Amino acid sequence: MTKTVDLNADMGEGFGAWTMGDDAALLEIVTSANVACGFHGGDWDVMAETMSAAVRKGAGIGAHPGFADLHGFGRNRMQLPRASVQNLVRYQLGAAQAMARAAGGKVRHLKLHGALANMASEDEGLAKACYEAALSVAPNIIIMVLAGTAQYRAAEALGCPVACEIFADRAYNDNATLVDRSLPGAMIQDPILAGARMAEMVREGAIITESGKRIETRIDTICLHGDTPAAVRIAAEVRRSLEADGVTLVQFSGEPA
Template sequence: MSDTVDLNADMGESFGPWVMGQDAELLEVITSANVACGFHASDPDVMARTMRLAVDHGTGIGAHPGFPDLQGFGRRRMDLTRDSLRNLVMYQLGAARAMAAAAGGTVRHLKLHGALANMASEDAEMARACYEGALAVDPEIIVMVLAATAQQEAVEALGCRWAGEIFADRAYNDDATLVDRSLPGAVIHDPELAGKRMVEMVKAGAIITESGQHIPAAVDTICLHGDGKTALEIARSVRDALTGAGVALKRFAGRQGRISST
């Protein structure tokens, strides 16, 4: 069992007057923030405001690039060439780095969003193209990956710094991918259940699937969402359950190379 874990959340996903998530409240809970870069969500004003809030809270800042799909919130699959994937990630990371610098902060990690992330978790070559784009901008950036998926296969092959992520409010298939949101039980809304699951997974150093299978995994960070009815309650429940179990909350340092288990 790890004695520390990072808590991360996707944020800065509002657009103009349309508010998405509970960023200010989540920043009281988390240790790392994944800030949308304007393609699947956000705008320059939202990005600037979110970066300032993260800096004020001393929260680790990450870029959260997605497909160019504002209407679909980046959750619709797209077919892009490898070159376009590299450029898409480079462009968004560049914007995030500029906004963070203007707010007095730095971007320390990168996490793919939505359909881009889901597709990369199934296709190591696609994941590699995305991560090559990020590393071309910042060779030292920490790539946050969906643990035990093709995303992890890609970073292990690249030899870059990375951190393994699991989700507090999502159910898992037996191949470590997330259950499709359209299926019953894919999203967990019960705060108590979410907290209990995360303690079990951190203690086991494994993803526990819907069928009860344990998949050894690098559990470096836990994703908390801010856009559901019980999202903030889930975030607080996970934090309290972990600290109650003796797990300290701390920003991930990043790891390198291949692992067989945690």
């Protein structure tokens, strides 16, 4: 049986006169796009441009909500009441839906960004609150989760459509969470290494941690961060490595957990 996997990238993260990443080049390679919703990056014009480009390229569109943290690019941890976090998610998802529809497309998945995503990967209650908020706006939306973490368990409890994600450009802890960016080796910048790691993980159906531990998991999609300098080269090499290993790149279907 032929293996299939989706390749996604975070994009639309520029703001005003500031450009972040090469979204046009990434859209030539990836099959899904996670579009910033204006809180950690992006604005109404950037969102509109990114949505239109994704529609033209036939990429699956996802809303990528995060904390209201433009200065810190959504990577500062914030403590908010759960009801407020839920409204934060609803607000951003609604904006993404409007911009996608205006561009002739639709939002098919949701993926949390940055600190909000990291916190939700550790806290099942927070993850469930975020996903319940998204489902209250879009009942059939696919929830993209960090494979093997509390995010997956929350989505499993809700019985909603899920896409399990691993990262091409990040190192893993032994509990399937991401190594903190402040630590050495957390970011993987070598495209050859990233490509080889992803081919191995998909082949084995497991996350391979920094210590060498194997964590068996469903893998539906592979992510890379569009704001890193090597993003396009990593995306191209990951795609090449997967295809050389007999893996077909297609958008995820969103089977329940």
